[in-house]
Amino acid sequence: MSDSVAILAEMGIKPKSVRKNWNEARLYETSVATGESRVAAGGALVVETGQHTGRSAKDKFTVRDETTENTVWWDNNAAMTPAHFDALFEDFKTHLASQDVFVQELFGGADPAHRLPVTVVTEYAWHSLFIRHLLRIPDANEYATFDSGFTIINCPTFRADPKRHGTRTETVIAVNFARRMVLIGGTSYAGETKKSVFTALNYYLPTSGVMPMHCSVNTSEKEDAAIFFGLSGTGKTTLSADASRMLIGDDEHGWSENGLFNFEGGCYAKMIKLSPEAEPEIYATTKMWGTVLENVVMDAETRELDLDDGTLAENSRGAYPISAIPNASLSGQCGQPKNLIML
Numbered sequence: 001m002s003d004s005v006a007i008l009a010e011m012g013i014k015p016k017s018v019r020k021n022w023n024e025a026r027l028y029e030t031s032v033a034t035g036e037s038r039v040a041a042g043g044a045l046v047v048e049t050g051q052h053t054g055r056s057a058k059d060k061f062t063v064r065d066e067t068t069e070n071t072v073w074w075d076n077n078a079a080m081t082p083a084h085f086d087a088l089f090e091d092f093k094t095h096l097a098s099q100d101v102f103v104q105e106l107f108g109g110a111d112p113a114h115r116l117p118v119t120v121v122t123e124y125a126w127h128s129l130f131i132r133h134l135l136r137i138p139d140a141n142e143y144a145t146f147d148s149g150f151t152i153i154n155c156p157t158f159r160a161d162p163k164r165h166g167t168r169t170e171t172v173i174a175v176n177f178a179r180r181m182v183l184i185g186g187t188s189y190a191g192e193t194k195k196s197v198f199t200a201l202n203y204y205l206p207t208s209g210v211m212p213m214h215c216s217v218n219t220s221e222k223e224d225a226a227i228f229f230g231l232s233g234t235g236k237t238t239l240s241a242d243a244s245r246m247l248i249g250d251d252e253h254g255w256s257e258n259g260l261f262n263f264e265g266g267c268y269a270k271m272i273k274l275s276p277e278a279e280p281e282i283y284a285t286t287k288m289w290g291t292v293l294e295n296v297v298m299d300a301e302t303r304e305l306d307l308d309d310g311t312l313a314e315n316s317r318g319a320y321p322i323s324a325i326p327n328a329s330l331s332g333q334c335g336q337p338k339n340l341i342m343l
């Protein structure tokens with residue numbers, strides 16, 4: 001067992017204060033009190049991410065060193081030197097020294113044999129709530145023995161210096177597999193944290209004979225698990241939430257000798273033009289307490305949502321725990337697939 005806060009201190013990360021493993025109610029309350037978010041009719045939190053309403057793929061860098069030289073596809077990944085990462089990390093530590101941060105200890109992966117214990121450090125309470133929804137929360141015994149294997153630090157108010165840090169802009173997502181760490185700065189889009197976990201699992205799991213997949217999965221009592229492959233926006237979340245079947249997960253999974261397992265503990269669904277008739281299970285989450293709605297337009301007076309309005313972003317999103325879907329599997333696991341569907 002190792003305490004995440006103590007490990008951060010050993011790294012030289014010493015924030016002004018640390019709110020460790022705060023639950024949903026405390027994070028919700030703090031987010032509203034500090035003005036990060038507003039409350040919609042029904043109790044969802046509404047946030048705006050500003051300049052970045054989606055992932056900043058061109059601002060993502062992987063440290064190229066002895067660990068990654070022959071294990072990363074460099075034709076399709078931007079490289080960062082170890083020296084540039086070191087400079088970036090030092091500046092992150094300076095930045096964090098004046099911040100009140102939130103720390104979550106969570107699991108990436110539902111299968112105990114293959115899950116990754118992750119420490120997530122955020123500046124914003126709503127980012128901490130978001131990642132509690134999206135990853136898997138340890139039980140009391142698992143917290144007592146939690147041994148972090150990867151660290152993600154998300155500081156939206158940090159601005160990278162392209163000359164000093166080797167970045168393209170002031171926005172940065174820097175992945176260092178040797179240090180087992182990701183640094184995110186200059187973007188409030190919460191999906192960067194979620195995808196950083198997928199990046200880590202995508203890198204580590206194949207060495208254990210597990211195939212990481214961008215897909216949704218559902219099954220039934222007949223144990224006829226189905227995998228839905230498709231790019232963002234092709235219908236993975238909608239199809240996997242079929243009320244007649246059991247939802248395993250809507251986006252990221254592993255395929256191992258044990259079967260299929262969800263990487264996550266929640267869903268991150270597109271909200272634009274969401275229909276209560278076509279997608280009733282997902283639509284219902286927009287009226288639930290604690291759902292995090294990114295860049296969804298809301299009437300300031302009535303607090304009613306307008307899911308058809310793409311003024312803030314066509315990529316408006318909703319994050320909610322998988323337990324919000326009535327037919328979801330809380331275990332996040334099922335047997336070997338019987339059907340593969342390409343969307």
